[in-house]
Amino acid sequence: MSSVAGSDDRTAAARIRDAAIALFGELGTDKATIRGVAAAAGVSPALVLHHFGSKEGLRAACDEYVVAEYRRSKQDAVESGTTDPFAALAGVEKSLSHLRYLSRAIRDGSPAASRLFDEMVAESKRVMQLSVAKGLLRPSEAPHDRAVLMVAWQFGGLVLHEHVARGMGAEPFSTELTARIARAALEVLTHGVFTDARYADAWQATDRSGDDHTAMEPNEEDRP
Amino acid sequence: MSSVAGSDDRTAAARIRDAAIALFGELGTDKATIRGVAAAAGVSPALVLHHFGSKEGLRAACDEYVVAEYRRSKQDAVESGTTDPFAALAGVEKSLSHLRYLSRAIRDGSPAASRLFDEMVAESKRVMQLSVAKGLLRPSEAPHDRAVLMVAWQFGGLVLHEHVARGMGAEPFSTELTARIARAALEVLTHGVFTDARYADAWQATDRSGDDHTAMEPNEEDRP
DNA sequence: CCTGCGACTGAACTCATGTTCAATATACTA
């Protein structure tokens, strides 16, 4: 309810940026053309270059903007008091185009998206440490790896949202879909899926690369 | 140890296909050019079109081939007796280029990859039902959703492997990385991450869209 | 008034890339 206000009182650069976010997210940075962005923003193709230098510059600007927005909204959600890692995912229904863009950016491996991933790993790790101390989360034998995995799963749900939606027979980004994902995820993350620890024990027993890779986790500090 | 045999006794079409799989996987279907594929295969660009009709035809051929290979290797793994859904992920270290290609295909949303996703959901669901009956897996309140989610997580680990590798400080597709992923995943999937069910219960209590979406799961049959 | 500066545009340029086509080499058949 914030970005796509109907009025065109935004500055031309902002209109271009928003149109680019929408088009890049919908078609990908390759298929989306400068001419298409310009047409969607109601300006000439040359103006796009005038403001952003190049297509890559435009992409970088969109990256910065969307990631900053996402970071901000997530920060708000965190400061609202929720501590579970899925609150963020559930709370970001606000802007479809931004989500779509983010999904694309992660898929395409843009630098900003990679930075975001790393940041979220660090923050997830920190929050998880706190939650473990509070007794809300089980301690892990490999806290860093677990944090990476959980962020990857969270982002994976975003990147593969189209497939997940199709698989569940629900509309992409619909509240019903996010609710069902959250429900299934909570179930698995609360109770696990296995009835006993035979698989985990069996894996443990194979002792591949030993028990020492718990100690070889990189960057133990929280801020990079 | 199978696909990239050093000798060039493969037929030209096979060489082109393999080069295309490698390049498409590395650069994406857009950035990879027919000329690049031809050069990598040691043939002329025109021959690529002669054999595959068009770039889209080449992509379709690669899709079919890689997906069929993946399906076959997974079938083998399943018939070997393992029933947990992560055996497949751990067992497919055989061909890097195929994995990379598959990752790309899923990211780009190619039809073949989507079909593969749906197949794996169906199969995962079937295997999970069996495992539940055997007492190996916990019964779920939403078996279909759980199957979709687990497949999405599995594929998510594949699609985001680059980020996961960077986050864990390990080489992409290395045995160390897959081992650590499997270990962390097994831990989470065995014990969960939460110490109690307060989050799951809280979510349950909000009762959004009710308890009935367990019954609205689509296509209950296993073969689509 | 006019001078400069930023927003903005239309048209042209350049280049990469998918594709076509006529021509040649190779292999298999009669």
Place this chain on the structure above:
DNA sequence: TAGTATATTGAACATGAGTTCAGTCGCAGG
């Protein structure tokens, strides 16, 4: 040996798209 089909190629074609550029419009300041 002749002939035909298949494999293969070099060169050219067409087009889409990023980028450049000269120039116009509007406006603030001297």
